[in-house]
Amino acid sequence: MKRFTVKDFILATSPCFGCRGKLSYAIVCVDLRPEIMLTPNYKTLVVSSDYSEIDLKISYNAGLKLRIYHKTNRFWSSNFKEFSKFLESHQLYLHTGCDKCQSQIDSQYLVFNLAKGFILPVGISKEHISLLDNNNIYSIFNDTMRNETRVFIKTRDMKKSLSTPTYLKLPLLFLHKFKTKNQLIDKIKLYTLFS
């Protein structure tokens, strides 16, 4: 599987594959402590030209900032000891989302090399997108855990809109492997011919 630095993940996913719109980026913090309810916590990733930065904790006294440098994938935190402690109880992953068409991409968990101060390149975990052509709506779920793509195809014809969607289980169709959404739709259509 292809692996990405934080910068490459941002470049590979933008603009939005579905609508060419602007995406927003986040790092999602999953609290691993059993007493905490497993609710992923989305922290906005502020992307500038040289680095991306998030506030892991905001407090009156001292927050906890994490910065990732684009050129090297090295990271810096405002309090190294606190950040190491944070990582003991949290897993972090990258997330992109489109406000316009609701497409979403998640990376796998980020692996921080604390001794050397860099993040290992990371693969894609999940992608979800809905695409339209003249006739259909394609809801596409790429899932690397299950190593498959699930596609639901629903007609846009109002008269037939209550008919059951076609469901396909396919080999993984990563979005970054396709130049345009029409290429991806064509590939799906090709599979429907043989299903």
Ligand SMILES: [Zn+2]
């Ligand atoms: Zn979009």
